[in-house]
Amino acid sequence: MRSLTPTPRENHVVPTLVQVARLAGVGLGTASRAISGDGYVKKGTLERIRRAVSQLGYQPNELARGLKTKRSNVIGLVIPDIGGPFMATCVRAIQRSLRTKGYIPIIVFTDGDEAVEAQEIDFLLRHRIDGMIIVPANGEAEHLHSARLKQIPVVAFDQPIQNAGFDAILVKNRQFAREAVNHLLGHGHKRIGCIGVFRHLPSIQRRIEGYRAAMKQAKLPPLLSIVSPNDGEIAGQLDAWFASAEPPTAIFSLNELTSTQTLEALLERGIRMPETAAFIGFDEIQFGPFLNPPITSVIQPAAEIGEAAAKRLLDRLDATNALPYNHLQLDAKLVIRGSCGCPFDGTLRLS
Amino acid sequence: MRSLTPTPRENHVVPTLVQVARLAGVGLGTASRAISGDGYVKKGTLERIRRAVSQLGYQPNELARGLKTKRSNVIGLVIPDIGGPFMATCVRAIQRSLRTKGYIPIIVFTDGDEAVEAQEIDFLLRHRIDGMIIVPANGEAEHLHSARLKQIPVVAFDQPIQNAGFDAILVKNRQFAREAVNHLLGHGHKRIGCIGVFRHLPSIQRRIEGYRAAMKQAKLPPLLSIVSPNDGEIAGQLDAWFASAEPPTAIFSLNELTSTQTLEALLERGIRMPETAAFIGFDEIQFGPFLNPPITSVIQPAAEIGEAAAKRLLDRLDATNALPYNHLQLDAKLVIRGSCGCPFDGTLRLS
DNA sequence: CTGAAAGCGCTAACAA
DNA sequence: TTGTTAGCGCTTTCAG
Numbered sequence: 068m069r070s071l072t073p074t075p076r077e078n079h080v081v082p083t084l085v086q087v088a089r090l091a092g093v094g095l096g097t098a099s100r101a102i103s104g105d106g107y108v109k110k111g112t113l114e115r116i117r118r119a120v121s122q123l124g125y126q127p128n129e130l131a132r133g134l135k136t137k138r139s140n141v142i143g144l145v146i147p148d149i150g151g152p153f154m155a156t157c158v159r160a161i162q163r164s165l166r167t168k169g170y171i172p173i174i175v176f177t178d179g180d181e182a183v184e185a186q187e188i189d190f191l192l193r194h195r196i197d198g199m200i201i202v203p204a205n206g207e208a209e210h211l212h213s214a215r216l217k218q219i220p221v222v223a224f225d226q227p228i229q230n231a232g233f234d235a236i237l238v239k240n241r242q243f244a245r246e247a248v249n250h251l252l253g254h255g256h257k258r259i260g261c262i263g264v265f266r267h268l269p270s271i272q273r274r275i276e277g278y279r280a281a282m283k284q285a286k287l288p289p290l291l292s293i294v295s296p297n298d299g300e301i302a303g304q305l306d307a308w309f310a311s312a313e314p315p316t317a318i319f320s321l322n323e324l325t326s327t328q329t330l331e332a333l334l335e336r337g338i339r340m341p342e343t344a345a346f347i348g349f350d351e352i353q354f355g356p357f358l359n360p361p362i363t364s365v366i367q368p369a370a371e372i373g374e375a376a377a378k379r380l381l382d383r384l385d386a387t388n389a390l391p392y393n394h395l396q397l398d399a400k401l402v403i404r405g406s407c408g409c410p411f412d413g414t415l416r417l418s
Numbered sequence: 419m420r421s422l423t424p425t426p427r428e429n430h431v432v433p434t435l436v437q438v439a440r441l442a443g444v445g446l447g448t449a450s451r452a453i454s455g456d457g458y459v460k461k462g463t464l465e466r467i468r469r470a471v472s473q474l475g476y477q478p479n480e481l482a483r484g485l486k487t488k489r490s491n492v493i494g495l496v497i498p499d500i501g502g503p504f505m506a507t508c509v510r511a512i513q514r515s516l517r518t519k520g521y522i523p524i525i526v527f528t529d530g531d532e533a534v535e536a537q538e539i540d541f542l543l544r545h546r547i548d549g550m551i552i553v554p555a556n557g558e559a560e561h562l563h564s565a566r567l568k569q570i571p572v573v574a575f576d577q578p579i580q581n582a583g584f585d586a587i588l589v590k591n592r593q594f595a596r597e598a599v600n601h602l603l604g605h606g607h608k609r610i611g612c613i614g615v616f617r618h619l620p621s622i623q624r625r626i627e628g629y630r631a632a633m634k635q636a637k638l639p640p641l642l643s644i645v646s647p648n649d650g651e652i653a654g655q656l657d658a659w660f661a662s663a664e665p666p667t668a669i670f671s672l673n674e675l676t677s678t679q680t681l682e683a684l685l686e687r688g689i690r691m692p693e694t695a696a697f698i699g700f701d702e703i704q705f706g707p708f709l710n711p712p713i714t715s716v717i718q719p720a721a722e723i724g725e726a727a728a729k730r731l732l733d734r735l736d737a738t739n740a741l742p743y744n745h746l747q748l749d750a751k752l753v754i755r756g757s758c759g760c761p762f763d764g765t766l767r768l769s
Numbered sequence: 770c771t772g773a774a775a776g777c778g779c780t781a782a783c784a785a
Numbered sequence: 786t787t788g789t790t791a792g793c794g795c796t797t798t799c800a801g
Contacts, residue, residue, distance in 0.1 A: 081566065081569070083793090083794055083795085084794065084795065084796095085794075085795095093771075093772085094771060094772040094773070095772080095773080095774095095794095095795085095796095096771070096772060096773075096774095096796080096797075096798095097770085097771055097772070099795065099796060099797085100770095100771090100796090100797095103795095103796080107770055107771090108770075108771085109770060109771085112770085112771085124564070124565060124566060126540065126543050126544050126566065127544055127794090127795080128485070128544070128546060128793090128794055128795070129544045129545045129546065130481050130484045130485045130490060130545070130546050130793090130794080130795090131485050131777090131793070131794035131795040131796090132794080132795055132796075133481045133777095133795090134479070134481045134482050134485055134777045134778065134779085134793090134794080134795075134796095135776080135777050135794080135795050135796045135797080136777085136795085136796065136797095137777075139481060141524070141545070148510070149500055149506045149509065149510070150503075150506055152501075155500045155501055155506065158500065159499070159500070159527065162525075162526075162527060171524055171526070171541060171545070172524075172525075173492070173522055173523075173524050174513075174523075174525050175513075175522070176510065176513060189477065190522060192477050193477050193478055193479070193480045194480045194481070194492070194522070195479060195480065195481050213475070214475060215432065215475060215477065218432070353704045359710055434777090434778055434779085435778065435779065435780095436778075436779095439788095444787075444788085445787060445788035445789070446778095446779085446780095446788075446789080446790095447780080447781080447782095447787070447788060447789070447790090448786085448787055448788070450779065450780060450781090451780090451786095451787085454779095454780080457781095457786090457787095458786055458787090459786075459787085460786060460787085463786085463787085478778090478779080479777090479778055479779070481777090481778080481779090482777070482778035482779040482780090482793090483778080483779055483780075484779090484793095485777090485778080485779075485780095485793045485794065485795085486778080486779050486780045486781080486792080486793050487779085487780065487781090487793085488793075
């Protein structure tokens with residue numbers, strides 16, 4: 068059955084709809100309708116086409132399809148990095164939700180760098196993504212307001228995009244930061260240091276506000292330090308604090324990165340938690356429940372956040388009429404373990 | 419020049435090459451050549467086209483491009499899950515390497531399930547991926563040998579695909595498993611239990627062989643148990659072992675999942691490491707260096723593995739002539755911390 | 770219900 | 786060097 072012309076791979080060529088139609092003895096249009104499932108096709112015809120499809124191993128070419136329909140069925144997912152349990156969980160949830168509706172995400176990483184972000188978004192746009200879910204490196208960046216980006220739905224999570232015109236899925240950062248600090252206050256602490264990085268990020272700002280509000284209500288002076296994320300900066304700040312006349316007796320850390328470095332410094336210096344310094348961090352850290360003592364943290368509902376982001380995007384993709392933009396604010400959860408000073412039952416769970 | 423039909427969004431429409439050419443006053447072909455950068459274009463012409471591009475905010479449509487050239491510039495990345503530090507690092511390395519060559523990965527997750535894997539690959543194929551990097555759920559699965567998949571380069575990592583026709587990037591599983599067991603032997607252990615899940619995975623089999631070889635050389639009977647990954651199975655096996663007349667004094671765990679569950683069980687039962695049972699696991703675990711004692715592990719060079727996988731794929735994508743298929747076997751590293759019984763210097767690092 | 774025909778935006782000959 | 790032309794594989798009118 069092979070032709071004898073010296074084109075060995077020729078018969079391995081990927082089958083097209085035309086071939087399916089030909090094999091089924093129908094027109095191109097009919098085959099198309101049968102496969103995409105809309106439009107009427109007689110039962111018998113459908114069956115013949117089905118057979119032809121599986122006989123040929125036909126798979127629709129999404130490139131051609133997208134070119135024609137102007138819908139690629141791919142969604143851009145723009146994040147700083149995977150790594151932490153929070154982002155990994157979000158990504159999985161998003162991927163899962165999108166996938167059930169026939170969309171597939173392309174994940175790109177920005178390292179939290181605005182320039183990289185702009186470039187990666189550009190790349191996604193060339194691939195004609197139908198929508199985008201993003202953790203913006205800087206919600207005020209100009210490239211987020213390009214004309215092209217305005218034509219597709221964009222939803223942010225973890226960090227909002229400033230200015231209207233974008234949805235965002237966030238947590239109640241201020242409220243839960245405040246709750247964490249109040250918890251420390253409840254343990255009788257008077258000098259509570261708040262440490263963090265990335266002052267410019269809105270969610271970080273909200274957390275700082277929560278800290279300030281709690282301290283203010285307790286009529287206690289804030290002890291706040293925002294440092295650069297460079298190596299050693301956090302440790303240096305801690306050293307300065309603990310060398311001071313009135314060192315903090317408790318520490319509230321503003322995000323995962325800060326918590327990791329803070330804890331590292333504390334452990335290296337043999338500073339005991341919660342005796343010398345109690346600790347609560349915003350965000351779960353990888354090994355938080357397994358340290359000694361287990362770390363008390365404000366934990367974000369990562370899966371819910373991811374699902375909500377995907378759902379919002381999907382809704383917009385479906386919507387025929389304009390939907391109002393809004394910022395969804397989910398509840399986080401203060402998970403009490405041992406580092407805040409509360410008794411801990413000692414049951415370790417590693418997974 | 420516009421028609422007067424009521425199509426209000428018409429002027430927001432995304433610009434095409436035709437418009438660029440028109441604005442620059444050149445032919446379509448010239449514009450194409452100017453943008454894709456190959457073929458000759460006069461300096462001045464090029465400049466005019468450049469200006470038109472930026473004035474219009476033109477971005478090439480990769481769908482159309484791909485349809486024509488039969489190259490989508492997207493690579494499928496098929497993995498069971500992100501989550502562990504190993505996979506996250508591999509993914510980042512792959513993404514980075516691919517990106518420098520203009521490729522973009524689409525990541526899909528299989529949960530280690532063959533059926534999901536088949537379905538996701540099908541999806542990727544519709545999007546006309548140019549190549550695929552995969553951690554196969556089952557390297558013998560039929561769907562990996564479909565005609566369509568044979569037409570694009572596929573490289574596996576972490577687990578090989580059986581039968582020739584595929585590259586794989588692996589580590590020297592047998593050798594390093596053996597080294598780990600030898601280390602335990604060196605501490606004087608006679609009864610070393612080896613525990614794990616997923617017997618069918620080739621890399622696991624290699625590790626088991628390493629264990630057996632080490633025990634055999636030491637003229638000691640193997641104490642091997644492969645259980646299902648279901649909840650409690652591992653803990654049950656450990657209970658059985660420790661309740662026996664001759665309980666193991668050391669444990670070698672075959673992968674990350676097993677290590678996590680084993681450690682959890684050990685800690686819950688208050689079994690002290692390394693006094694009651696020494697421990698070494700294959701694969702880094704999330705909190706390994708921070709537990710008490712820090713866990714000794716065989717650690718795979720994740721970034722290198724990812725880079726090697728991407729490089730191999732890229733090479734194949736570029737190659738005009740057939741490259742031989744091979745299985746690259748990288749070195750892992752036995753990282754000595756405290757759980758094996760070695761003294762540990764006590765410096766904790768959390769990142 | 771079905772077939773024919775017209776492109777989607779781009780690249781790759783081919784002429785000029 | 787540059788312009789013209791013919792599709793890539795598919796969906797979508799529009800007639801039949």
